[in-house]
Amino acid sequence: MKKALIFALSLMAGSSMAQKHKTSGNPLFEGWYADPEGVVFDKEYWIYPTYSDAYEKQVFMDAFSSKDLVKWKKHSHVIDTAAVKWAHIAMWAPAIIKKDDKYFLFFAANDIQDNEQEGGIGVAVADTPEGPFKDYLGKPLLDKFYNGAQPIDQFVFQDIDGQYYMIYGGWKHCNIVKLKDDFTGFTEYDDGTTFKEITPEGYVEGPFMFMREGKYYFMWSEGGWGGPNYKVAYAIADSPFGPFERIGVVLQQDQKVATGAGHHSMIKVPGKDEWYIVYHRRPLTETHHNHRVTCIDKVEFDEQGHIKPVKITFEGVAPNKLK
Template sequence: MGLGTSKIIRTLPAEPEAALDYTTSEAGNPFVKGWYADPGSAIYDGLFWVYATPSRASEEQTHIDAFSSPDLINWTKHSNILTTANVAWATKALRAPTPISWNGKYYIYFTANDIQEDDIEVVGGIGVAVADKPEGPYIDAIGKPLIGDYHNGAQPTDPDIFIDNTDGKAYIYYGGQSHANVAMLNEDLISIGTFDDGATFKEITPESYVEGASMIKRNGIYYLMWLEGRRDGPDYCVSYAIADNPLGPFDRLAKILHQDSAVAKGTGHNSVIQVPGTDIWYILYHRQPLSETKENHRIIAYDRMYFNGDGTIQPITMLVKDNFADGHMLDWTTYGGEWSVEDQRLTVKNTGGGMAMLDTNFSDLVFDAIVATINGNGHPGLLFRVTELSAETHKYKGYKAAISPTGVITLGKADLGTFTDLAQTRMNMVIGEEYHVRVVAIGNEITVFVADMDTAKITFIDESFTTGANGVRVFNAAAKFGSVSVAKPPRS
């Protein structure tokens, strides 16, 4: 067919973007605003594209949105690129988009109506829509589902398209309710073909498979990824298998992405992006913030995906970073003060007291940030192991490591309005100048570094708080913060 390379490289930029060498979404996850799920991805004419399902109840899922970016940092939203108004047989549960381009056209494969095996009177399943531009509008290509029935016990849901660069053949991987299938696509990409043995749908279900099949190829190795577990359970995760051909067999190797009690829960339904001309790979997926209890409050995120020398995939580490390069503070909640992002800094006007918090829950940690006092004599600093916080009074329980323009470095703890200095020291500081502040907390030992990351300014033993949220705090000052990173200490 000559469709190009693998599913993840649809249309290559003119020049490789080797500079896009990130460890995670450096400007923060979620990387776009809103409740979304099921991110599918592509690269068209030098832009990265992500197509996502608004995370809502099935009856309210009547459209799909897209986001484009030249650098995986700054994203432009394209609303309603596909709606049920343009798919006559779809009424709800429009979800799980996966994109591809071919012969100057752009295609979206999707699921609609969430059909069940005994719904013999209900039309639904996997559809395909086509457009002249990546941002649509997309319209139904065939006027009916591409796959509208159960085959081999697989619910027709969660499609993924893969083009093999060995022979140009196109495959569709899909399946829910613990069964996965693969089928051939004909050259028109809107009809199902047959395999050499005459079969139409081949079952490839790996161990523990639930839904969300995804295929990539790297260095001649075929990688099948999928969802396991219950969406609302602790075992919800992405696992994978490898094979030497696109039909398997796919023997489960390991989990590669699962919830982290310090960062997020409900991690799943992935796609993958490779930066063209490089061996840099990112896994895109949906997840739920730790404090969210509504099942459809999900966000889309991405993290770096690394491979071992033998081709296996390393476990994905969900990192917490925000360099504010996108001009937003999407993953922050503020309490008091007037907060904004200016020149890649989280900035707060002079206030009697204010906080900006991340939805995290770290115990042992390495917490880095740039801190500067713009004006005033207060003590801006980093909050960690925060266990309680009052939205009304802005009082909290937890630790604070702060600096002041007079040169005072303070480690203290707060107990809902009562603040206790644990340790102080001094160094020369200048108002307006930025200082790198690092807190390392392992067990009951807390170490604070300022400017010099080799020599600690404060080391103190305290066991008042063992785990909690992270954020920044300002008191009687205007301040700015940047290059925020919270991570688990490296293993010794």
């Protein structure tokens, strides 16, 4: 009861701050949510997070939409384990792509620890971004360990030639695989391999990739997700395969604001060089590993194209309505 009151007060403080400055406030919405995937669909911003609770309670995912980054609408249970018969617990870290007027939601489930357990990375499909999403394959897309990478934390990236890649991996290993055009599996590279490891120094989990001015930016989370020192680092390369040499940390805790800032995604405003980082963090009032909230802050680049360290805030960001 006491913690619930403290959390409510922190939300009220953030809301008051947002009203004062006419910004989104952080956290963006009420509730424990982590690993957020931010994306733009049809002139709306969307965020798909993990429901942050005990594994056995992580049996659904909610989504949130906004026209201006400030006011957010909740879409409850866009997917749940009732629609995915092989998923039982630990539905994590959604990644979403729109293709051919369909929305494909990639997710991890069951937190498998070896190749004998059921689970891994799955795909669901819907006609609208709010779902409901249904299991696309009737089985996991990926249910085995390759190059030491646990099949979790998938991100789907479309290269400039149209090819879709899935970048994924926990347990300090990251792979990139070439998706078939219909997302039913993977295709081999020219050298006959399927799983290429691109793990940079310091990598733990939570990969994300984007392009800017012809360069490939690769980002990932470091540290322990349940602790205060979770953070995000990055590298830049000329190819989605790297090599990725770690440049530095761009997101981390601020002991005056929050701890455990990590597992992020990036939102680019269409047609503009304007960027936001969507991430989770732990309020200063909380120590439980599942007590995480979703936040947003502005991202800026220097003249060399390096990402400037992000200042995490209570204010969040100003309204930015899509045209």
